[in-house]
Amino acid sequence: MKQCEFCYDLMEKTVWQCATCFAVQPWDDTITPFRLLNIAPHITVDEALLEKNYKTLLRDVHPDSHMNQSPQTQAQAALIASKANKAYDMLRDCKSRFLCLWSILNKKNGFEEVPLSTTKDVPFLMRIMELQEQAADALIPLEEERDRLLIGLQNSFEFFDLERFEQNLSRILYLKKLITH
Numbered sequence: 080m081k082q083c084e085f086c087y088d089l090m091e092k093t094v095w096q097c098a099t100c101f102a103v104q105p106w107d108d109t110i111t112p113f114r115l116l117n118i119a120p121h122i123t124v125d126e127a128l129l130e131k132n133y134k135t136l137l138r139d140v141h142p143d144s145h146m147n148q149s150p151q152t153q154a155q156a157a158l159i160a161s162k163a164n165k166a167y168d169m170l171r172d173c174k175s176r177f178l179c180l181w182s183i184l185n186k187k188n189g190f191e192e193v194p195l196s197t198t199k200d201v202p203f204l205m206r207i208m209e210l211q212e213q214a215a216d217a218l219i220p221l222e223e224e225r226d227r228l229l230i231g232l233q234n235s236f237e238f239f240d241l242e243r244f245e246q247n248l249s250r251i252l253y254l255k256k257l258i259t260h
């Protein structure tokens with residue numbers, strides 16, 4: 080818990096605004112893109128809710144709403160607006176959303192990138208080659224494989240299984256390239 084800069088009420092650490100006096104707080108580097116836009120961290124996202132929360136946040140930190148406040152508060156509101164833009168772009172796109180979850184799993188704030196290991200996944204590459212040879216329309220088994228991996232990705236996120244998450248994610252990103260080409 081931390082205290083509001085203005086009314087000294089106690090509040091949760093990862094909020095940008097005091098619930099009592101609505102004062103904008105200094106940016107806290109532990110706020111994740113999901114937290115900022117009030118979305119549960121998950122591999123899928125409710126796009127309508129994401130857009131609604133984003134627009135609400137932008138309106139709340141719009142310069143017009145903070146004209147009579149200190150330059151410091153105005154700067155904090157502008158920073159939150161720029162974080163909101165970044166968070167919205169990240170969470171809308173599945174690849175960057177997955178990488179955001181990867182960052183969070185690694186105890187980062189989700190904005191901060193954590194690279195994936197570049198080890199060559201030979202068993203997986205072999206499996207994909209087999210799948211492609213089996214079917215006349217190679218896309219169907221690849222899409223099935225991807226859907227299976229997506230379930231594994233969500234499970235490994237929920238169980239904080241970093242190793243499995245990274246493996247699933249690397250595989251999904253590899254398949255993504257094959258499927259969209």
Ligand SMILES: [Zn+2]
Nearest residue numbers: 083086097100
């Ligand atoms: Zn307050």
